[in-house]
Amino acid sequence: MRIIATIPHPSISISVFQMNEKFIVKFEAGPMEQAFKFSNEKIKGLDHLKALIDDEFIEAVRKRFNEMYLQMTAKEV
Numbered sequence: 001m002r003i004i005a006t007i008p009h010p011s012i013s014i015s016v017f018q019m020n021e022k023f024i025v026k027f028e029a030g031p032m033e034q035a036f037k038f039s040n041e042k043i044k045g046l047d048h049l050k051a052l053i054d055d056e057f058i059e060a061v062r063k064r065f066n067e068m069y070l071q072m073t074a075k076e077v
Contacts, residue, residue, distance in 0.1 A: 005046055007053055012062065016049065023049050027058075029065045032072070 001019035008014075013028040023038045023046075043049050 005050070007050060009058065012058065012065075014053065014058075016046065025049070025053060027061050027065075029062075030069070032065055032068045034061055034064060 001017045001024065003015055004018050005016040006014060007016065007025075011029065013026075015026045015028075017024040017026065021040045023040065023043055025036045025038070027034045038049060038052075043052075
């Protein structure tokens with residue numbers, strides 16, 4: 001797996017990898033991460049992939065991070 005790009009964002013680290021006929025987009029915030037795999041058959045290239053990772057997509061990721069954080073901290077001792 002090799003990193004081929006990063007997508008700038010003020011509070012989330014977004015990295016794009018390519019491996020085995022797939023693009024993998026990894027989002028990291030604090031101790032949490034989310035990854036999405038996109039088939040090369042459906043994505044026409046890096047610019048197409050970056051266009052899919054729009055504000056709406058990132059906002060859904062951010063909300064999921066908030067849910068993950070709440071779940072994680074609810075079980076802390």
